[in-house]
Structures are given as structure tokens and as C-alpha cells.
Amino acid sequence: MPHESSPPVFEGASKYVLDEELAKIVNISIALEMPLLLKGEPGTGKTMLAHAIATSQNMRLIVLNVKSSLKLVDALYQYDTLTRLNDSRFGDSKRDVSNIEEYIQMGKIGRAFVADSRVVLLIDEIDKADTDFQDDMLDVLDQMEFDIIEIDKTIKAKNRPVIIITSNSKKDLSDPFLGRCNFHHIAFPDPDMMRMIIKVHFPELDNELLDIAVKTFYKLRDFQGIEKKPATRELINWVRALKKDPDFRPKDLIQGKIPYLGILFKKSSDYQLSVQQSRRLRS
Amino acid sequence: MFVDFFYILRESGVPVAPTSFLRLHKALALGLVNGLSDFYTAARTILVKSERYFDIYDRVFAHFFQGAELPDFKGVDLEIAAKELLEEWLKHPEEMANALGISKEKMQAMTPEELLKYFLDRLKEQTEAHHGGSRWIGTGGTSPVGHSGYHPGGMRVGGQSLHKSAIKVAMDRRYRDYSLEAPLTQAQMGEALKRLRRMVPVGPKDQINIDDTIRATTRNAGEIEIVFDRSLRDRLKVILLVDNGGWSMDPYIDLVQTLFNYTRSQFKDVKIFYFHNTIYDFVWEDPPRRYKPQRVQDLATWDRQSRLVVVGDASMAPYELMATDGSIHIEERSGLPSIDRLNLLAQTFQRCVWLNPTAYRLWSLTRTIGVISSIFPMFELTLDGLDRAVTHLMSKN
Numbered sequence: 001m002p003h004e005s006s007p008p009v010f011e012g013a014s015k016y017v018l019d020e021e022l023a024k025i026v027n028i029s030i031a032l033e034m035p036l037l038l039k040g041e042p043g044t045g046k047t048m049l050a051h052a053i054a055t056s057q058n059m060r061l062i063v064l065n066v067k068s069s070l071k072l073v074d075a076l077y078q079y080d081t082l083t084r085l086n087d088s089r090f091g092d093s094k095r096d097v098s099n100i101e102e103y104i105q106m107g108k109i110g111r112a113f114v115a116d117s118r119v120v121l122l123i124d125e126i127d128k129a130d131t132d133f134q135d136d137m138l139d140v141l142d143q144m145e146f147d148i149i150e151i152d153k154t155i156k157a158k159n160r161p162v163i164i165i166t167s168n169s170k171k172d173l174s175d176p177f178l179g180r181c182n183f184h185h186i187a188f189p190d191p192d193m194m195r196m197i198i199k200v201h202f203p204e205l206d207n208e209l210l211d212i213a214v215k216t217f218y219k220l221r222d223f224q225g226i227e228k229k230p231a232t233r234e235l236i237n238w239v240r241a242l243k244k245d246p247d248f249r250p251k252d253l254i255q256g257k258i259p260y261l262g263i264l265f266k267k268s269s270d271y272q273l274s275v276q277q278s279r280r281l282r283s
Numbered sequence: 284m285f286v287d288f289f290y291i292l293r294e295s296g297v298p299v300a301p302t303s304f305l306r307l308h309k310a311l312a313l314g315l316v317n318g319l320s321d322f323y324t325a326a327r328t329i330l331v332k333s334e335r336y337f338d339i340y341d342r343v344f345a346h347f348f349q350g351a352e353l354p355d356f357k358g359v360d361l362e363i364a365a366k367e368l369l370e371e372w373l374k375h376p377e378e379m380a381n382a383l384g385i386s387k388e389k390m391q392a393m394t395p396e397e398l399l400k401y402f403l404d405r406l407k408e409q410t411e412a413h414h415g416g417s418r419w420i421g422t423g424g425t426s427p428v429g430h431s432g433y434h435p436g437g438m439r440v441g442g443q444s445l446h447k448s449a450i451k452v453a454m455d456r457r458y459r460d461y462s463l464e465a466p467l468t469q470a471q472m473g474e475a476l477k478r479l480r481r482m483v484p485v486g487p488k489d490q491i492n493i494d495d496t497i498r499a500t501t502r503n504a505g506e507i508e509i510v511f512d513r514s515l516r517d518r519l520k521v522i523l524l525v526d527n528g529g530w531s532m533d534p535y536i537d538l539v540q541t542l543f544n545y546t547r548s549q550f551k552d553v554k555i556f557y558f559h560n561t562i563y564d565f566v567w568e569d570p571p572r573r574y575k576p577q578r579v580q581d582l583a584t585w586d587r588q589s590r591l592v593v594v595g596d597a598s599m600a601p602y603e604l605m606a607t608d609g610s611i612h613i614e615e616r617s618g619l620p621s622i623d624r625l626n627l628l629a630q631t632f633q634r635c636v637w638l639n640p641t642a643y644r645l646w647s648l649t650r651t652i653g654v655i656s657s658i659f660p661m662f663e664l665t666l667d668g669l670d671r672a673v674t675h676l677m678s679k680n
Contacts, residue, residue, distance in 0.1 A: 024321060025328045031315050032306065032329075039334060178332035179300050185334035 016045065016052035017197045022184065026053065029182045035141055035163035037126075037178070040186035043231020046166040050122035053162060060119045062161075064108035066129045072136045075107045079150050101151050109140065113157040121161040127168055134177045142180060189232065191218055201236050202243070209250045213239055216253045220264060223277045230264035238263045256281035288326075288347050295343050297336045303329055319348065490514050520586055521553040522632070524566060526595030542594065542638075542664070556582075560599040561621040561655075562628070579624050583631040590676050591628060591635035594664065597655040598641065604651050622654070629658050636672040640664040 026049070029036040038046040054061035064075055080103045088097045095102045106114060112121040126134060140146045144157040165181065167173060189197060194214050198205065217238070221229050230238075241260045242248050248259060258278045265271040285307075292299050307329045310316055316325050323344060331340050488511035495510035556566035556577055566582070568575035604621050629635055637659035639652065646652045646661075655661065660675055662668040 021324050024324045028310055028315050028325050028328060031313055032310055034306070034329075036328075037332075175298075179302060181332070182328045183332045184328050185337065 016048055017193065017200055018049075018052070019193065022049070022186065025182065025184050030162055032182070033160050035123075035138075035165050035181045037165045037167060037173070037181035037183050038186060039167050039183070041188055041229075041231070042168060043233050044186040044188055045232065046186060047122065047124055050120055050164040050166075053164070054120040057120070057162075059117070059162065060115065061122060062108050062112045062115075062119050063122045063124060065124050066126050066133075068128045068130070070129055070133065072133050072140070073107075075109045075137065076140065076146050077107050077110045077148055077155075078105045079103060079148075080105055101153070104148055104151065109137070110146070110155060112161045113144070113146075113155055115161075116158065118159040119161045121163045123163065123165045125168060126165050127173065131174050131177075135174060138177050138180045191215070194218075194232070194235070197232060198235065198239060202239060205239070205243070209239075209242070212250045212253045213242065216258060217264075219281065220258070220274060220278070223274055225273050226265070226270050228265075228267055228270060234264045234266075285326075288343070289330075291343050291347060292330065292340065295339050297331055297339050297343070299330045303332075488513050519552070520589040522582070522585070522589050522591045523553060523555045524562070524591070524593045524595075525555065525557050526560060526593075527557045527572075558595075560595070561597075561604055561651075562624045563621050564619070564624070579628070583627055585631075587631060587633065589632055589634075591632035592672075592676075593628075593635070593637045593659060595637070595639070596641045597637065597639055597652045597661070598649045599651050601650055601654075604654060622658070625655065625658050634676050635659055636675055637661040638664045638668070638672060643668075 026036065038049065040046055050063075051061060053059070079100070083093075083095075084097060084100070084103045087093045087095055091097070109121065112119050123137075141163060144160060145154055147154050191214055194217070195210060198210055198214065202210075213235075217230065217235050238260055241263055245259065252259070256278060258281070261274050261278065262271060265274045289299060289304050307326055310325050310329060316322050326344075327337065327340055331337060490512045492510045492512045495512075496508065499508040499510055500506070556568060557572050558566045559572060562579060564579055565576040566579060568577060637655060639646070639661055641649075641652070641663075643663045646656070652661070660672075662672040662675070
């Protein structure tokens with residue numbers, strides 16, 4: 001539901017189960033106009049949170065997917081020299097070749113700055129980029145402005161975007177970076193929370209299947225030697241598969257017959273381990 | 284306001300920046316914080332920047348707002364508490380033998396130090412399995428350890444009324460698993476090991492160096508000259524020797540497994556060998572140590588630039604290390620004591636480390652740890668220790 005009054009209060013979206021603590025943190029970050037850095041293992045809904053904020057606040061979401069090769073300037077703007085060269089040679093476009101500004105295209109951060117209304121800017125997997133990128137980017141987000149060198153023009157943010165940054169913590173982020181963010185670590189949901197999450201995705205799911213599926217899921221996560229543990233996304237897909245299968249009976253799970261392990265375990269070594277260890281559950 | 288809180292956090296080892304503290308006050312001034320539980324959340328998200336410090340934060344918070352006892356963060360309290368508990372138990376040896384899952388005879392044969400170490404190991408297991416709850420202390424209802432109200436980790440919660448929810452949350456210590464002292468996870472290991480990588484240019488010159496190309500072109504008065512480079516590849520060789528024998532290493536199997544799963548995916552050229560307790564004439568390529576032996580002498584002729592990483596608890600009877608026929612396996616008594624083999628390896632591979640999963644504070648209790656750490660630079664197998672080990676491996680470049 002959209003909130004017209006300011007400051008906006010975030011209460012969760014329809015497909016996203018929000019815990020109270022995180023809601024407070026989001027609201028504080030919005031009010032303090034600070035970027036919020038989210039860490040946590042994959043599948044804890046870091047990225048989904050940004051989507052949920054955007055939906056519930058009726059704001060547009062702009063996603064910047066960070067790659068290791070990404071340069072900061074690419075995230076801000078691009079100067080399309082190739083089109084300009086083309087236009088100057090063949091002259092068949094309506095653009096004014098002598099005006100460089102017509103060949104400047106905004107990147108994701110730039111677009112968030114020039115948007116007419118407040119947007120949610122999601123900077124996904126910041127840990128993939130190098131430290132310089134991170135620090136420089138935070139400068140820009142701090143100042144809420146950047147320069148376009150080619151046309152000597154400063155772009156100022158019309159509205160301060162709500163900034164959500166996620167990290168899978170493969171690398172430690174630098175101190176200056178951390179100093180400018182609020183921080184939260186999303187723990188893997190406990191079984192009760194997980195039941196609520198599944199319930200939101202499958203409202204008509206009967207409680208018996210829900211309980212057994214979630215219980216089995218946590219048992220599977222406890223298997224020894226698994227490299228990539230199944231997360232929320234895998235569980236949702238798995239439940240979807242169980243529902244579609246006409247031959248499936250919830251009792252099978254209790255007896256340790258676990259179908260579709262491949263949905264949950266995506267590395268071949270993990271899959272084999274899980275098959276072996278699920279046999280043990282059967283006894 | 285809350286200046287004391289700020290300083291206690293800092294003294295306890297949470298790196299809190301003054302600007303963050305001012306920001307917290309801004310949040311307070313804006314009226315965003317209503318009540319203690321809001322304060323708990325707001326202060327943590329603004330002041331604490333890594334989940335590794337969440338646990339300390341929880342403890343400081345509980346101390347500051349509830350007067351809970353602030354434990355010494357060096358972990359000494361665990362040992363003292365354990366000692367006290369052991370003394371109490373020693374009055375009832377049968378009960379204790381039961382609790383630890385060993386026979387009364389075996390227990391009486393152990394020295395107090397060994398007993399303490401064994402007990403602490405069990406406690407550590409308990410911490411690791413805190414969420415899974417699959418280990419034996421605290422589950423199954425057979426063990427007095429879980430029932431005596433003793434809380435491993437040192438927070439004595441007994442007898443306090445927990446009526447404020449934020450305090451309760453802080454007392455729950457949900458983030459213990461993420462704290463600096465907690466066992467390593469795979470991702471953390473990756474973080475530490477990645478620094479071991481050494482990129483060197485190899486292969487054909489097939490990558491354009493744009494900066495040099497521009498420079499060469501301008502020097503060429505605009506006539507384009509393209510400069511190529513070789514691509515970078517990791518050429519680091521790693522030899523990993525793992526102690527996988529004996530019950531003394533049992534508690535650490537998961538930890539070691541994580542370590543070398545990660546090592547294998549991280550480095551192209553990594554050789555893994557196994558040994559039991561210490562190294563004699565052979566190490567083995569197969570974990571059961573039966574089919575594929577490798578002569579240690581031959582190992583010593585390999586590339587001296589290789590990084591040698593030994594993982595083991597370095598705990599054994601002194602004669603296994605010193606005696607000429609020290610091996611507990613009869614077929615490998617060749618006349619050279621193990622200590623000579625270790626010296627040979629340490630001299631051959633100048634960049635070597637020994638990673639010990641035993642907690643550092645217990646090292647002085649075992650004599651062989653002292654001996655081996657004088658041969659190999661020894662580090663604790665924790666995030667901190669691994670970090671220092673990697674720094675050591677790379678330092679002589």
C-alpha cells in the first residue's frame with residue numbers, strides 16, 4: 001500500500017515476509033537517508049527486500065548488478081562515442097552532432113538521480129567489485145551528485161533514492177565503505193519463519209504437507225559435507241514440484257523417500273551426498 | 284547520552300566510529316527510536332558494521348541495560364567455569380564418566396589436563412552444533428552438562444528476570460556463530476585463502492594492453508600500434524598434508540574437510556596427502572592411508588617454491604615424534620625419527636605453516652605441540668589464525 005505521508009513507513013509487501021527487526025532497520029535507514037548494507041547467506045531474501053520496498057512504497061526500482069569488471073563511470077553515465085561518430089559520418093539522425101550532451105546516456109545510478117520521483121536503488125552483490133569502485137561509489141552516493149566530464153556538467157539527485165546494497169560477503173568491505181552505511185545481517189530464517197514464508201507463496205497449501213516439507217528441508221540442510229546448502233528459493237521450487245506431482249504423498253517424506261532432490265541440491269557432489277544420506281533417513 | 288555504552292563497545296573490541304555514534308544521536312533526535320527494543324535495533328544497525336561483532340554487541344547490550352555480567356572476551360572464563368564444574372564433578376566420578384561418555388577406568392587414567400581438554404573439546408562441539416542440536420551435550424537428556432544451567436560461552440543468566448524484550452533478544456546471543464571466535468565457515472576460509480593467490484603472466488600474448496597501446500600509438504604519431512600482454516594465471520603450487528588419523532583429530536573432521544574442499548576449488552595445482560599423528564617415511568594420497576603411498580624423501584625434491592600447509596593437532600605421545608622407531612605402524616619404522624622428517628620438510632619448503640585446530644590457549648598443555656611449533660610456524664585454525672598463516676606464507680616474496 002502506498003504511503004503519501006513523509007517519512008514513508010515500510011511494512012512489508014504481499015509476497016515478502018518481513019520480520020519486525022528488519023522493518024525497523026529499513027525505516028531508520030530511510031529516515032536517516034543512509035544506504036543500507038545487507039549481508040547474509042544466499043537465499044535469505046536480501047535482493048527481495050528491495051523489490052518489496054519498491055512495491056510497498058510504490059516506488060520505481062532500479063537495479064545495478066555489480067560485476068567484477070564494472071567501472072564506476074559505467075554505473076553513472078556513458079558517452080556513446082560510436083553513435084556520435086556514426087552520426088557525424090552519415091548525418092542521418094535528428095541528433096545534433098556538435099552537442100555532446102545528446103550522446104550521454106545515464107547509467108543505473110545516474111538514472112536514479114535524474115528520476116522525477118523517489119526511487120529504490122538496489123546495488124546487488126557489491127562484494128564482486130574492487131575496493132576502489134566501492135569507495136568511489138559511496139562518495140557519489142554521499143554527495144548525491146557527480147560530474148559528466150565530457151560536457152562539464154554536474155548531475156545532482158532530484159530525489160535522494162532509497163539505497164539498498166547487498167553483499168554475499170566473499171570479500172570484506174573496506175572501513176570507509178562500512179562507515180557510510182547502516183548494516184544488517186539477515187540470518188537464515190528459522191523453521192517458524194520459513195513456514196510463514198511458504199504460506200505466503202502457497203496460501204492454499206495444507207498444513208500437513210507444509211510442516212513435513214519444512215521439517216524435511218531443515219533435516220536436509222543439516223546433511224554433512226554439503227557445499228551449497230539449499231535456500232529459500234530452492235525450498236519454494238521444491239514445494240511447487242511436490243504439489244504438481246500427483247503420486248506424491250506427504251507420508252513419503254516421513255519415511256525418508258524424498259523426491260526431486262535435484263531441485264534442492266544443485267552441485268553434483270552435493271546431490272550424490274544427499275542421495276546417500278537421505279537413504280539413511282529411511283530407516 | 285549513552286557515552287558509556289559507546290566506550291564499553293569500543294573496549295570490548297567492536298570498532299565503533301564516532302561518526303556512527305553521532306548518527307545514532309541523530310536517529311534519536313528524529314524520534315525514530317521509541318523504547319529499548321527500538322534502541323537495540325537502531326544502535327546495532329548504525330554502530331556495528333559486521334555480523335562478527337553482533338555477538339559482542341549482544342553481550343555488551345545485556346550488560347549495559349540489564350547489568351548482566353560482562354564476560355572477559357578472551358574466552359578465559361570458559362576455562363575457569365569448566366574447571367570449577369570439573370572439580371564439582373570429580374566428587375562423583377561415575378556421574379561424570381557417564382556424562383562424558385567414557386568409561387570410569389579410562390577417565391581415571393586421564394590426567395586432569397587431558398580431562399579438561401577433552402571436556403572443553405566437547406563443549407566446543409556443543410557450540411558448533413548450537414543450532415542443529417545434533418550433538419550430545421544438551422540433547423537426549425542424558426547429560427548433566429545441558430541441565431546444570433551452565434551456559435557455555437560464559438554468560439551466567441541464572442536467576443535474572445528477563446522482562447524487557449530487547450534484553451531477552453540480546454541474551455539469546457543469536458549471533459554467536461558469527462563471532463570472531465566461532466568456527467570457520469567455508470566462505471570465511473575462502474576469504475582468507477584467496478589472498479594466497481599469486482597471479483603471474485603465462486601463455487601466449489593475446490590480451491590487448493590498452494594503456495600501453497595508446498602510449499605507443501601517440502609516440503608513433505597516431506599510427507596505430509597495438510601492444511599485447513600475456514594473460515594472468517595463478518601458478519601457485521600448494522601441498523596440503525592432513526592428519527586424518529586417530530580419535531584426537533575426530534572433533535575437527537568437519538573443519539578440516541571444509542578447509543580442503545575450499546583449497547581444492549581455489550588452487551589449480553594442489554596436492555593433498557594424509558598422515559597419522561606425525562610424518563614418517565610416507566604420506567598417502569588416499570584417505571585410508573593404504574593404497575597410494577608417497578615417499579617423503581621424494582616429496583622433498585619438489586618445487587621448493589611450493590607452499591606447504593600441514594593440518595593437524597600435533598598432539599601425540601612424545602616418543603612418536605622423537606624415537607627412531609616411533610611410528611605406531613610397524614611397517615614404517617625406518618630408523619629415522621619423525622622429527623627429522625619434519626625438519627627436512629620445513630627446510631625444503633621455506634614457506635610452510637602448520638595449522639592446528641586445537642585452541643591456542645590449550646597448546647601449552649601438550650608437549651609435542653611445543654616441539655613441532657619450533658619447527659613449523661604454527662597457527663590456530665580459526666579465521667584470525669588462517670589470516671596470519673596466509674600472511675606468513677606470502678611474506679617472503
